[in-house]
Amino acid sequence: MSVAEELEKLKTEIPAGVNLVAVSKFHPAEMIREAYAEGQRLFGESRVQELLEKIKELPDDIKWHFIGHLQTNKVKQLVGNVSMIESVDSERLLDLIDAESEKKGVMTRVLMQVHVAKEETKFGFLPAELKEYFSSRKFEQLTNTHICGVMGMASNTDDLERVREDFRSIANIYNEIKTVISPDLRGFDTLSMGMSHDWKIAVEEGANLIRIGSRIFGDRY
């Protein structure tokens, strides 16, 4: 199937209230144009350089979400160029994003990435660290960053029960922050989880933002 056909089919499967980030990393601007022609406006990229090149080539009304590990030395290049940074994985990174946003006079929207998967290589706050961040109300020090919610990934396994448990843990943390720890936080309403192979489980567990790449654009090389 073409990009347009895959996207069209996918959109009939995604329930109302769930937003789709079309993950276009490693794929050429051409393919993004195909999805754009189909009405898709929200895209995800995981490398700063690649993203900046694509921004130059593609229409201005595209909303870009940064979803990869962000190195602190790339924060300057990214801030002001994206609609959301979904992958904030440390307080240090968050503080740098805030300082750079203040310098540029912009408000940056972010998600806090939480790590529940078994793999040691995945980035993110541990659940306890994330809860501590909110219960200590450190977010009140941010002037130019809006924390909009939580992003997470399930373990990379064929064990779908395990995948479901991971998504449930991520959703529980999100809900606890939202309703118990910091119920006064405004605009904390986004739970980003689910990729090509596991997004249906993620949505069942409460995701309202899903990030799908290979299902739309094919394999990455």
Ligand SMILES: *Cc1c(COP(=O)(O)O)cnc(C)c1O
């Ligand atoms: C690449 C990537 C995706 C998309 O993965 P697919 O399996 O291609 O759908 C989603 N989220 C993150 C953080 C990614 O890096």
